[in-house]
Amino acid sequence: MLAVENVSIVYRARTGPVQAVSDVSLTLAPGGSLGLVGESGCGKSTLALAALALLPPEARVTAGAILLEGQDLARMPETALRPLRWRRMAYVPQSAQNALVPVHNLRRQFRDTAAAHGMRAAEADARAAALLRRVELDPAVLDRFPHELSGGMRQRAMIALALLFDPALLVADEPTTGLDVIVQRQVVDLLRDLRRERALALLFISHDIGVVAELCEHVAVLYAGMVMESGRTAEVFARPDHPYTMGLQRAFPDIRFPERSVVSIAGYPPRLAAAPVGCPFAPRCPFAEEVCRNATPPLVETSPGRRVACHFADRAEDLRQRAREPALWEAAA
Incomplete structure (x- = not known):
């Protein structure tokens, strides 16, 4: 239904170009569901708007292709795009009030x-x-x-x-943000039921990994405009391979483990006006070594359907064990 192939997106700003998305590839099958998670400013909404060919005038796709049922939206004229919007693809924004x-x-x-x-x-x-x-x-x-x-x-x-x-594709950009938990539950249940009834392909954007785990079959974890980890949602959240995903898990409470403390990830995402050197998460990563600060890790397939961008993906089991200790994240702070 939707294929994002090696897409990069740049915003024009008074201070210079801002690389909002860098070499991202994603696929969404007909009737499937894909969640995009990450902190504010990681490129989730930019990708959502690009998937609908609705980027603002100051943004442009500088590389790659965005294919809806085989048609490259990034290179289609507006006259060809208008019949597709609402009929083949539709959008639920973050704030219905606006x-x-x-x-x-x-x-x-x-x-x-x-x-x-x-x-x-x-x-x-x-x-x-x-x-x-x-x-x-x-x-x-x-x-x-x-x-x-x-x-x-x-x-x-x-x-x-x-x-x-x-429509065949529904893009929902944080539709549960700002709603109380009871209404969030109703919206999530509604989207799940609609997807099953109508064979909708759902691209769901959220910073809440709990909602994505509930609603989406597949997930992509974004940071600084790049995919850090992707795969089946149940596998990624049960056994995260990237330190950033491990940190996101520790930053959310889990009712199954009420005794577990919630630990935040220290620091802030990098400014995207200047391309980061090395792994973009290295300045905040408690496992970072010299190679992380000097070389960008490639996004490699570690198992069928599972991709990770980390120099130490082969040591993920050891990192997961260490990431469970709150003191590790507190020391990084």
Whole structure:
């Protein structure tokens, strides 16, 4: 369904170019689910927008290809892209409050979207009512304005709007951020059920590894615009091979181990205006050695479907054992 092949993306800034994404390759099968995780600024949202050919004017794909069902979106003219959006690929943004037009009710927004792609108003109304029921909203909300809905209701309305033309690919950019845990649960369950019912391919972006573990079959861990580790979600989170993934795990509480302390990763991601030398995670990594600071590790396949960018991937079992000690991360701080 979606193939990101050796893609690099650069933003133009007053201080010079910013390398937001560097040589990233990802695949998403029809009906499959892929989660992108990492800290803020790691390139997750940039990749999401690139996958829809919606990058802002100051950003451009400088290398690689982004293929939707074999068509390279990065090189298609806008006139060819417009028929694909909403019909073959759709987007659920992080903040429905900012995405919905505040001065139009939901009915107007469904109708405007439908009209842009050739659907009549009556059909749009019927389709909108059915979709709102599917996301557990009363169709009466069609006559309400965004500010009259709760955060969870707006997010579910946004999901319904994205499904108006039954797309094959749904890109969801942190759709549970800012919602309370009960509504997060409802949104995650809804996305899972919709994916199964409609054979949706789901690209899900989040900083919350718990939500990704719940929802996605495969995961890619991003840091400084690069893939640090990727593979089947259950395998990556059960036995992480990259120190960054190990650190992310320690930074999240786990109800299965209430006695385990939560430890943060010291420091900050690198500034991307200057290309980092060596492994970008080396300045924060408790296992870093001289080779890490001088040479960028290649992303290599360590087992079928599993890739890791670490000079010490062959020592992952030993690193995992050591990473369990809070004192190790505290010493790195």
